[in-house]
Amino acid sequence: MATVRFSGVNKAYGTTSVVSDLDLELPDGSFTVLVGPSGCGKSTSLRMLAGLETVTSGSITIGARDVTHLQPRDRDIAMVFQNYALYPHLTVAENIAFPLRATKTPRREALTRAATIAESLGLAKLLDRKPKDLSGGQQQRVAIGRAIIREPSVFLFDEPLSNLDAKLRVETRTELLQIQRRLGITSVYVTHDQEEAMTLSDRMVVMRDGRIAQQGTPQEVYARPADTFVAAFVGSPKMNLIDGAVSGTTFTVGDGFALTVDQTAAGGPVTLGVRPDDLLPTVSDGDGAARVILIEHLGPRAIVTIDARGTELTSVVETSRLSGITEGTPVDLAVRPGATHFFDPATGSRLSG
Incomplete structure (x- = not known):
């Protein structure tokens, strides 16, 4: 587990600024949601933390380590994507165990740990199935299990529920929150869905045009919006x-x-x-x-x-x-x-x- 800090982080493509002067601290063990409309810079911020995008200026730290220029594999993070990214030729057990196998963990040990994690995710009876035989919600839980088995310092979630139908989205959201609470791992979650942001987060960061419009607990942001943009964005139906x-x-x-x-x-x-x-x-x-x-x-x-x-x-x-x-x-x-x-x-x- 670790505290995450963005210090004066900027991201630009040529002359186009995407993220500007991002100063943000995510406490150890917290569940922070970055939320905002398309193009607000939330996914770019997450990808900079993951090492999938370079930082134009500023710094990012995880715990005591400056990870600004480290490769993704050296940052001690695990990321769950929107498209699950499961290996179609591997079983559920093998998909979950894959990160351990990639680090030369013995097969039997990796599969034993995968089975334990699968049981906690309600996947114990599906260990021998391939991804094509799973529902969308089950595939997403496998992707989460693959992230958990690494025991990272930070979990990153890039709109992981957007491909699920409404009922599955609510169910998986509840499961995800329970898992994070149980493990206590610092988590950063990106979504454009303000209802999802309010339900999941300890801390909610509303972004607009590459900057933080407001941050605080969901209750604080809802009760005292900083401006008309936040007032209209947070809450459904939106504020008059x-x-x-x-x-x-x-x-x-x-x-x-x-x-x-x-x-x-x-x-x-x-x-x-x-x-x-x-x-x-x-x-x-x-x-x-x-x-x-x-x-x-x-x-x-x-x-x-x-x-x-x-x-x-x-x-x-x-x-x-x-x-x-x-x-x-x-x-x-x-x-x-x-x-x-x-x-x-x-x-x-x-x-x-």
Whole structure:
């Protein structure tokens, strides 16, 4: 196990900067997820840590060792890829044991250790099968087992679940987290799926345009997004972001509608952020400030899309509280107390709390 540090790391292809001034510390034994949209630099950062991409400037350390210019095989890391990369002619046991065989470990010893790891991954009955006879989830577990058997200082995961269907993705995600907790090995995981990032990580690093937009625990990032980019990216459905002006506890949108909000921002133009769970529609006694245009039922909850005089908003409502609210219903809107976020409309940076 080891602490990982990126110190002033930059990566450029010619004049094109891909990662800029990356300063990041990943504590020993932690599970850190790098998350962001395509092209944000998360995979490049992981590949620099793995030694698959060269560092333009800056340094990377694993424990006390500077690994910036070491070959991948000398970094004491194990990597699990999106495409599994299993050897089709080898059995499950042989695939898991392969890293040991490559270091001249006796065959019987390597296969014995592979069998122990396979049992912990629920693969004990599949040891003699070839990859073509396995499901996607089983193949991914074999790839994870092959990484575990090396007992590395750091695990690296490059979108390992993206090829699985939704049910298998959730199941494998749970298994992966349990394995990491049991082994306590420092892990770095890359994904574009913010839900996956929030579920897996001890520490969540949101990246944008090659830089860190925000880092912290998933709860911190969700509760106090640093800017409108993070606010819109983290959370599903995404946060409502509304341009308007605040005066005291009243937020207004031009000649549109008004909301009562917490008095936590100076007066004047602001971007108001409200999570869908915190936007509360009720049936209006009159024409109302808004109208329901779509309801998507999701069992105990429903996603309600609302037209507030030209501004489209999203609310998540418990099904039991939908009484009287149907598509076309005029509604009044309120914000749950303590649930407002204010951002600078010019820079997008957080203003409050």
